[in-house]
Amino acid sequence: MKTAVLIFGLGLAALLLPAQMAVAEAPDVAEIVAKANHTVFYQGPDQKARVDMRIIDKQGRIRKRQLTLLRRNFGDADGEQKYYVYFSKPADVKKLVFMAWKNIGRDDDRWLYLPALDLVKRISASDGRTSFVGSNFFYEDVSGRETEEDTHTLLSEDGDFFVVESKPKRAGDVEFSSYKNWVDKSTYLPMKTEYRDKAGNLHRVYTAVTVEVIGGFPTVVDAIMENKITGGRTELHYSDVVYAVGLPKNIYTERFLRKLPRKYLK
Amino acid sequence: MLRWLCIFILIAGFAPPTFALSDGDLPSSHMAEGKDWWRDFTAQIDMSGFTETRVAVRLQGDQFQKPFSLAETRFQFEAERELGAATLNLTADVYFDAVSDQHEFGFDGDAHIFDLRQATIEFSPLDFMDVKLGRQVLTWGTGDLLFINDLFPKDWRAFLLGRDDEYLKAPTQAMKASFYFDRLSLDVVYVPEFVTDRFVNGSRISYFDPKTGDLNGRPDVVTTIKPEGWLEKDELSLRLFGTFASVEVAAYYYDGYWKSPGGSDISLGVGTFPRLKVYGSSVRSAIWGGIGSAEIGYYDGQDRSSMAPFNRNDEVRFLAGYERDLGGDLTIAFQYNFERKLRSSALSTGASEQRTHHVITQRITKQLWQQTFTFSLFNFYSPSGNDGHLRLKLSYKINDAVKLESGFNFFYGRTDETFFGQFQKASNVSAAMKVSF
Numbered sequence: 001m002k003t004a005v006l007i008f009g010l011g012l013a014a015l016l017l018p019a020q021m022a023v024a025e026a027p028d029v030a031e032i033v034a035k036a037n038h039t040v041f042y043q044g045p046d047q048k049a050r051v052d053m054r055i056i057d058k059q060g061r062i063r064k065r066q067l068t069l070l071r072r073n074f075g076d077a078d079g080e081q082k083y084y085v086y087f088s089k090p091a092d093v094k095k096l097v098f099m100a101w102k103n104i105g106r107d108d109d110r111w112l113y114l115p116a117l118d119l120v121k122r123i124s125a126s127d128g129r130t131s132f133v134g135s136n137f138f139y140e141d142v143s144g145r146e147t148e149e150d151t152h153t154l155l156s157e158d159g160d161f162f163v164v165e166s167k168p169k170r171a172g173d174v175e176f177s178s179y180k181n182w183v184d185k186s187t188y189l190p191m192k193t194e195y196r197d198k199a200g201n202l203h204r205v206y207t208a209v210t211v212e213v214i215g216g217f218p219t220v221v222d223a224i225m226e227n228k229i230t231g232g233r234t235e236l237h238y239s240d241v242v243y244a245v246g247l248p249k250n251i252y253t254e255r256f257l258r259k260l261p262r263k264y265l266k
Numbered sequence: 267m268l269r270w271l272c273i274f275i276l277i278a279g280f281a282p283p284t285f286a287l288s289d290g291d292l293p294s295s296h297m298a299e300g301k302d303w304w305r306d307f308t309a310q311i312d313m314s315g316f317t318e319t320r321v322a323v324r325l326q327g328d329q330f331q332k333p334f335s336l337a338e339t340r341f342q343f344e345a346e347r348e349l350g351a352a353t354l355n356l357t358a359d360v361y362f363d364a365v366s367d368q369h370e371f372g373f374d375g376d377a378h379i380f381d382l383r384q385a386t387i388e389f390s391p392l393d394f395m396d397v398k399l400g401r402q403v404l405t406w407g408t409g410d411l412l413f414i415n416d417l418f419p420k421d422w423r424a425f426l427l428g429r430d431d432e433y434l435k436a437p438t439q440a441m442k443a444s445f446y447f448d449r450l451s452l453d454v455v456y457v458p459e460f461v462t463d464r465f466v467n468g469s470r471i472s473y474f475d476p477k478t479g480d481l482n483g484r485p486d487v488v489t490t491i492k493p494e495g496w497l498e499k500d501e502l503s504l505r506l507f508g509t510f511a512s513v514e515v516a517a518y519y520y521d522g523y524w525k526s527p528g529g530s531d532i533s534l535g536v537g538t539f540p541r542l543k544v545y546g547s548s549v550r551s552a553i554w555g556g557i558g559s560a561e562i563g564y565y566d567g568q569d570r571s572s573m574a575p576f577n578r579n580d581e582v583r584f585l586a587g588y589e590r591d592l593g594g595d596l597t598i599a600f601q602y603n604f605e606r607k608l609r610s611s612a613l614s615t616g617a618s619e620q621r622t623h624h625v626i627t628q629r630i631t632k633q634l635w636q637q638t639f640t641f642s643l644f645n646f647y648s649p650s651g652n653d654g655h656l657r658l659k660l661s662y663k664i665n666d667a668v669k670l671e672s673g674f675n676f677f678y679g680r681t682d683e684t685f686f687g688q689f690q691k692a693s694n695v696s697a698a699m700k701v702s703f
Binding site for chain 1: 314315316348353357383388390396398402403404405406431432434435444446451507509512514550552555556557559589590591592593594595597636637638663665666667669700702703
């Protein structure tokens, strides 16, 4: 019995050791960035969510988008993923389907299905820094930006947040000069992100407004992206969030662009 | 033989969904529950649509045509209903075009007031099989406004008159079965009775008539004899396709008829649609920071007897395209297309006819103001015909429901005899307002 307790105790110590060391020596910035990237984009084997988007311009005019997102990880590491996005509102984009295969080390593959023409259109994806469906969010805000593309510096770890500043390795490819993330120490969710333009002015500000624990995973269910230069903003609300849905691999093929995977869109 | 096998497979596909329906959420047939059943049925219909008013005016007079090329109001209604394991879809357009000469009820063409775009039932009888039956719009291939292996009907009149690009594809009554396997998939489309393109026939757009050596048009409309007969004068289209490491490849086969008149019957003085087979393939992939594609097709005319000297010769068609997103919501694309006529054993159709036709296309799309404003330019230019067609479109979404659009369709060429040059008098400017619901 005593031996068993001793072994258990040793095992526990072994498990805790790296974590304690990390706390003692301050966490590596690469680790913070990797964990935050995991928490935002890779939790669970897959995820389904309904997203209601309100795009509000400087004059207060509102445009709405409603979509269902089916995201699935491929492989164990936080690498390849596939996204299926079905639009249900507004009427002029209703039944439109957007599909993306997120690749590591090369451009993503993207397709669009236009139901009125029964057309599967492959779309060029070299620029992830363009607006996602007319909102203040960019494609990379929705599907992630490779952590390797930026250099990261831990600016502070006072209070509840790790503050990380990131600068692009290839400045010519992006619209920002740097961005700063406030990463929650307990959940590893970035609660605020500030993007600065080439001149160093504050350009876009992301704020996670509400976080809920769903299926054991801390999940942002309300978020805002503001454009400080144009005065516009986009509000996102996530509902019906489910992790580990059991999305089949083959949903992300031409077959389900043409014929909706209705079972998973409800 | 292949054709009968396909028909058999399609019919066999009916059986499983019939069972699926009976144990699904279909209501019982008790008369007393009839009303509830109807209420339930209609309550679950997902409806949407739009109304659109569009006016297009010609830039120069055409002795055969009216000064306006379009003056129409259109209402599109779309309904979808799940029924057990199947889905029903209906899309119908009701419209009134003041420029049209006729307004009687009919199912297609521009002389009518009703266009049934879709009326289908969709189901999956087997894990690896999808079926879609009924009137539907079908598209495949890699071209942008150019088609080689897509021999589904096109509405060239709508395209040239200045309607929305959506109307370039005309619907067809078809049975489509798709089979999905690990590496490869197969589409089988069977059209029980041949459907032609809605081709330029002079009714709304004048054309060059080689018989008179001059332009011709309304009221002298091209007359044709179309192959008719259910399950006899049919069309079969096959596509075998797969994606390998993000590279999409496909092989195609078509067995049917020339979609626009490809021959003529001199004794009757009418256009005909000779038999045609097409074999082809395509590839599409991400390349050089954009999307590259190539497609080839061999048009194999089937009526080569000396009795049909005016039938089109065999042709080889090739298409290569490249599209790139330059950032800042700016996309550019180029295509190169050639069609080469091959000599057939029958008489050649006139020595003056050019044997190779080249077309280069350019597309520029730029979006502004949170993607509410779209500028789109598409140009067809033919170095061999020294002619072309420029399509410019500006659209602005006032809000989620209302879109304003302005279009410019310009045809240019040195003479009236060339492919695009013959339509010079159809050049038009248009304006439209669309309200979606």
